[in-house]
Amino acid sequence: MKTLIFSVVEFIAEKEMAQLPCDPDGVCMRCKEKPPSSQTLTCRTCATPWHLSCLPEPPVSDSDTHWECPDCSDLSNPVPVAPSDAILLAVRDIHLDTSLSEQQKAKKAQEVLAGSSHLSKDKNAPDIFDGSFNCSICMQLPDRPVTIPCGHNFCLKCFEKCINQGTRKCANCRTVIPAKMYTQPKINYQLAMAIRLAKAARSGQSSGPPRVHHFVRNQDRPDTAFTTDRAKKTGKANACSGKIFVTVPPDHFGPIPAENDPKRNRGVLVGDMWEDRMECRQWGAHLPHVAGIAGQSSYGAQSVALSGGYVDDEDHGEWFLYTGSGGRDLSGNKRTNKIQSFDQRFENMNEALRQSCRMGYPVRVVRSHKEKRSAYAPEAGVRYDGVYRIEKCWRKDGIQGCKVCRYLFVRCDNEAAPWTSDESGDRPRPLPEIEELIGAIDITERKDDPSWDYDEEKECWLWKKPPPESRKSVDSGDGSTVRVKRKLNIASEREKLLKGFRCGICRKVMQLPITTPCGHNFCKACLEGAFAGQSLMRERSREGGRSLRAQKNVKKCPSCSNDIADFLENPQVNREMLTLIESWGKKPVEENPEESDENDENDDNDESLDDAAEVSKPSDSADNVLEEIKDNDLNQQHKRRKE
DNA sequence: CGGCCCGCATAT
């Protein structure tokens, strides 16, 4: 690869010495003079004007409109951009197409040669990895991208290498690069971030700073629960969680396997005991340290605690009846309340349990010593008792008079329960007769096959259907958070990406992005609007009427103090950036829409709403925008021809 | 022992 880069660069340098066209100002780059238009020829393919007398060989064609410049006519010696034979053949084909006018031919050919063939491809699926965004020098995605005034992007290093070779023109479109740009190139940070995010999105990895879901980073936590200074006076009750030792995500279903237990490499086994809920939490068996149910209403419940908090609970070891949460007045400083004062409903955690019932997910169960009425509860501490399935759920009148949600849990673990002397784990067993089902309301039974079920051949419980995909990241404990989800949350990634494409003036996602030589990005309209009515030169006069010499108007970049007056004379849209914006703005949300994953990105809910509204704009007018770009290109060509 | 009531973790 390196040799290829070098050969291309060398080739460019070599080529520059021999034959050069006119720059956009009409100045011949070979003799440095500005020939009258009668003394120039414009290439029919790339529409670049050349100084007639500086051409290496006189034109053979009798008509200006059919002349092809040395770069375009010599197929065996490709132009510096080194287009493939396929591209050159495509250009040839365009010219052989009799259905096109000369203007259309030039336009089409220019598109192909400028590497903008993606404009004519499937607009719904522009892909920054298809090569169209590559730096024209190294053919890789731009690293530390530099955007030059003609709107083309290169790696900083490639750009500098080219400059050091003596090239002062865009390797893509031959536009002359202003001195300031090549002496002090500025990185386009917004583009850099966009490319980084796009790469991250493709590899399915989390992007941006590591995400943590704890107030204190897990790796910074001590091995045991601790007490903040402020909470010390009230004791361990106010403890903060210690380190989470296991590497399962918080929404992991089922047993915690050995591979997620780097500390002991044995996983959480049935019968494991902890001193209290905080310690139990650290091993991932049941994460909430007060609540009895771990779950998410639209997703499912992962675990429950039996701690004697609800009088309706009924524990038979291998099966038990569990009561939902809520229905209690927790006003004031209460965290719990034994008094049921209103009806429970299937919402929040109760709905999460019902979802696990419908799907047949395994639910981890821990029993606490606080459950005094159960023979199966431990004498002290908290114990992991394995996974259960919720076979049915319903509502009934609770002992305290209000309606409660009820769940029939039946054990389905491969390990024997702590209270049995059996060596083997559970086998499918008939459901117990539940008397209270008579008179129950809102009865829910599973309709489909359960996700977690017994395999008769393998003689064990296993996932018959793939477990639900985790929607959270896991804190591995070494400072790096790992995204468990394989597929990316396209919607939120796109939103974040588009945030990085905000105009420095209107703060909205850019329309027709323009990159200044100082590396700042604005909507074309915003930038032009900012300097509306200001001419390049300004007449000066004092109150007294004494006129002064005309002075150049200074036009400061809205994001920094750089004078961009010269750049504003002919600002070019950064088309690669535009395509990037459009591809992300347009891309439909590909994943199951009923699971919108909204709660997935709670860490950046600051402006996401207005942004979400704004991003719809570019996609609405995507085609118009593209047309405008093409027209803009044409105008550019006309401008050059006139000169 | 029961009541108090704190910080926290998490869902929404």
Add this chain to the structure above:
DNA sequence: ATATGCGGGCCG
């Protein structure tokens, strides 16, 4: 940002 929660040490 706000609401919820089957903890838990201490005080009386």
